[in-house]
Every structure is written in C-alpha cells, then in structure tokens.
Amino acid sequence: MSTTAQPLHESYRLLIRFCAVVVCLVHLAFIPIFAGTGVHALAAGNVLSVLAYGYAYWQSRPQGNVRLAADVIALEIGLHAVAATLAIGWSSGFHYLMIPMVPVCMLSATRPRAARMGIVLCISLAYIGLRFWSSRHPPFYRLSDGLLQALEYGCLVTLFLAFITIALRYHDIIVEAHEMLRHEAFTDPLTGALNRRRLAQVATLPPAADTHSALLLCDLDHFKLVNDQYGHSVGDQVLQAFYRQLLECTRGGDHVCRWGGEEFLVLLPQTDMAVARMVAYRLRASVERTSVRLLSGELLFITVTVGLTHLGPGEPLQAAVHRADEALYRGKAAGRNQVQDSTVERPVPVAELQV
Numbered sequence: 001m002s003t004t005a006q007p008l009h010e011s012y013r014l015l016i017r018f019c020a021v022v023v024c025l026v027h028l029a030f031i032p033i034f035a036g037t038g039v040h041a042l043a044a045g046n047v048l049s050v051l052a053y054g055y056a057y058w059q060s061r062p063q064g065n066v067r068l069a070a071d072v073i074a075l076e077i078g079l080h081a082v083a084a085t086l087a088i089g090w091s092s093g094f095h096y097l098m099i100p101m102v103p104v105c106m107l108s109a110t111r112p113r114a115a116r117m118g119i120v121l122c123i124s125l126a127y128i129g130l131r132f133w134s135s136r137h138p139p140f141y142r143l144s145d146g147l148l149q150a151l152e153y154g155c156l157v158t159l160f161l162a163f164i165t166i167a168l169r170y171h172d173i174i175v176e177a178h179e180m181l182r183h184e185a186f187t188d189p190l191t192g193a194l195n196r197r198r199l200a201q202v203a204t205l206p207p208a209a210d211t212h213s214a215l216l217l218c219d220l221d222h223f224k225l226v227n228d229q230y231g232h233s234v235g236d237q238v239l240q241a242f243y244r245q246l247l248e249c250t251r252g253g254d255h256v257c258r259w260g261g262e263e264f265l266v267l268l269p270q271t272d273m274a275v276a277r278m279v280a281y282r283l284r285a286s287v288e289r290t291s292v293r294l295l296s297g298e299l300l301f302i303t304v305t306v307g308l309t310h311l312g313p314g315e316p317l318q319a320a321v322h323r324a325d326e327a328l329y330r331g332k333a334a335g336r337n338q339v340q341d342s343t344v345e346r347p348v349p350v351a352e353l354q355v
C-alpha cells in the first residue's frame with residue numbers, strides 16, 4: 001500500500017497547512033477586537049495562538065512533521081475554546097469549536113483506536129465540565145451582548161465550515177482509495193500494463209463487442225536466457241522496456257495487457273486485419289531496435305514473436321487468444337522474431353506489411 005499512501009499523505013499535509021494559515025489569520029483579526037474591548041488576557045492568548053499556528057505551518061512543510069503540526073493545531077483549538085469560554089462565557093460560542101475535534105480525532109489513522117477513544121473521552125468530559133462550570137460561574141470578563149452574539153455566530157459558521165471540510169476530506173480519501181484499489185486490481189504491478197481481468201472486461205465492452213477487433217499475442221524470444229544470464233532484475237527491466245515499446249507502437253484506444261510471464265496481449269479495437277498486420281510489423285521491428293543498458297554498459301537487445309488474429313463480434317476472448325497462441329507457436333517454431341497471422345499458414349511477408 002505504499003504507493004497508495006503517498007498521495008493521501010500529501011493531501012493531508014496540504015489540508016493541515018491550509019488550516020494553519022486560515023486559523024492564524026482569524027486569530028490575528030481577533031487580537032485588536034479583544035485588545036479594544038479590554039479582554040487583554042484573550043488578546044495575549046491570540047498572540048500565542050498565532051505563534052502556535054506559525055509553528056504548525058512550518059512543521060507542515062514537506063520535510064516537516066505533519067503529525068506534530070496537526071497535534072499543535074488540535075491542542076490550540078481545545079485550549080483556546082476552554083480559555084475563551086471561561087473568560088467571556090458560554091454564550092460566546094467558543095465551546096462549539098471543540099465539537100469537530102471528535103470526528104477529526106476518531107477518523108485520524110495515525111493513532112491506535114484506544115488512544116483515539118481516550119482523547120475523545122477527554123474532549124467530551126472537558127466539554128460537559130465546561131458547560132457545568134459556566135452554568136454556575138459568571139465569566140471573568142463581561143462583553144456587550146452585541147459582541148457576544150457576533151462571536152457566537154462566527155463560531156457557528158466556523159463549526160459548519162469545519163464539518164464541511166472534514167466531510168469533503170474523507171469523501172476525497174474514500175474516492176482516492178477506491179480509485180487506487182481499482183487501479184491495483186486491474187494493473188500488473190511490474191510494468192503497469194492491464195492485467196488479464198481488465199482485458200477480459202474491455203474485450204466485451206462496446207464497440208469492441210459488435211465490431212471486428214484484432215489481437216496481437218506478443219512473446220519475447222529466449223527470455224529465459226536473459227534471466228539466466230543477467231538475473232531477474234535485468235529480466236524485469238527488459239519487460240518494462242518491452243511494455244514501453246508496446247505502448248509506443250499502439251494508439252491511445254488500444255489495450256496492452258500482460259497476459260503472463262513474458263507474454264503480452266494487445267487488443268486493437270475496431271481494427272481490420274490489414275491495419276493489425278501493419279501494427280504487428282511495426283512492433284516487431286521496433287522491439288528489435290530496443291535495448292536495455294546493463295550495469296557493465298553493454299546493451300542487451302531483444303526480439304519478439306507475434307501471433308496475430310481477429311476477434312469477431314461477440315466471440316469469446318479465449319477462443320481468439322487460442323488462435324493467436326497457435327500462430328505464435330508457429331512463429332517460435334519457424335525461428336522467432338517474426339509475425340504470424342492466424343489466417344495464413346506462412347509468416348507475413350515484410351513487403352505485404354509495409355503497403
């Protein structure tokens with residue numbers, strides 16, 4: 001899952017960075033408001049908050065500690081909500097800011113479930129305790145009703161924005177994870193080619209289902225020797241280079257699948273045999289020119305044998321692959337590095353293919 005974790009982590013980092021900037025600006029705006037209304041303790045608190053958000057912003061850089069940045073933001077929000085509620089009263093609405101911390105904490109994947117449950121329990125007890133205290137003790141500072149109302153509406157808006165952000169973030173995570181799982185389920189991990197499962201699906205999709213398509217079964221020649229002489233990792237490099245060549249020789253709408261081992265199946269939708277022959281010839285010739293540079297600096301050249309056939313409308317893929325496989329077998333038996341057409345009993349002459 002390492003490939004899937006990267007983009008999610010990056011989007012999380014950007015979200016933390018974005019939150020650090022936005023909330024820092026909000027706190028900056030509050031400094032003159034509280035200083036002007038004589039609530040100097042909260043104005044000073046906002047200065048500390050701005051410093052905390054500056055630190056969180058710095059930690060959310062690519063080389064920083066994003067988890068620490070998120071913890072600093074969460075701690076600041078919690079302490080700020082408690083301090084402001086005690087200082088200017090429950091009706092200021094600052095306690096609302098503690099509520100979104102519950103889903104954020106529970107959905108966080110960076111801590112074990114028991115730790116998350118413990119933190120959420122602490123937040124809940126602090127919230128209820130704060131309510132209990134506020135109902136029995138007057139606030140330390142008395143603000144005008146108008147200012148208190150404005151603060152409460154501001155906190156309510158922040159509460160909704162926080163829930164919208166959380167919901168969007170987790171929606172994105174689910175969509176991204178789904179896309180990545182889908183990609184992994186349909187892709188060969190070594191080369192990035194489609195796998196058999198995906199090819200079987202696309203082969204039955206319209207318009208391929210109601211028009212003639214072509215199949216090229218492409219098998220590297222003497223690939224076992226490459227593995228035996230140079231090792232598996234060079235063999236893997238050769239497979240990757242071969243796949244790149246297959247992509248280069250086909251169109252965007254064609255489907256290149258790793259059928260197994262060193263065998264790739266190319267589906268050319270809505271393609272007649274004359275065009276398919278040209279593609280097969282181009283492919284054979286371009287693979288012949290393909291090389292992989294070994295550590296010694298030596299160039300390793302490869303060749304491919306191609307079995308070519310058509311895929312009729314509604315024809316089972318397996319039946320067409322069987323024909324292509326027979327043609328491929330003939331090509332191997334006839335000396336390799338050539339194209340064999342399932343509809344003719346001889347190798348396709350180069351002159352015929354170049355027209």
Ligand SMILES: Nc1nc2c(ncn2[C@@H]2O[C@H](COP(=O)(O)OP(=O)(O)OP(=O)(O)O)[C@@H](O)[C@H]2O)c(=O)[nH]1
Binds near residue numbers: 190221231236262
């Ligand atoms: N490096 C590497 N080798 C693989 C992979 N999958 C299959 N192979 C190897 O591919 C080789 C296929 O060998 P063979 O089926 O004998 O075919 P060949 O040597 O290409 O001979 P011809 O097809 O007759 O020209 C085997 O040695 C497999 O181990 C892979 O993912 N990576």
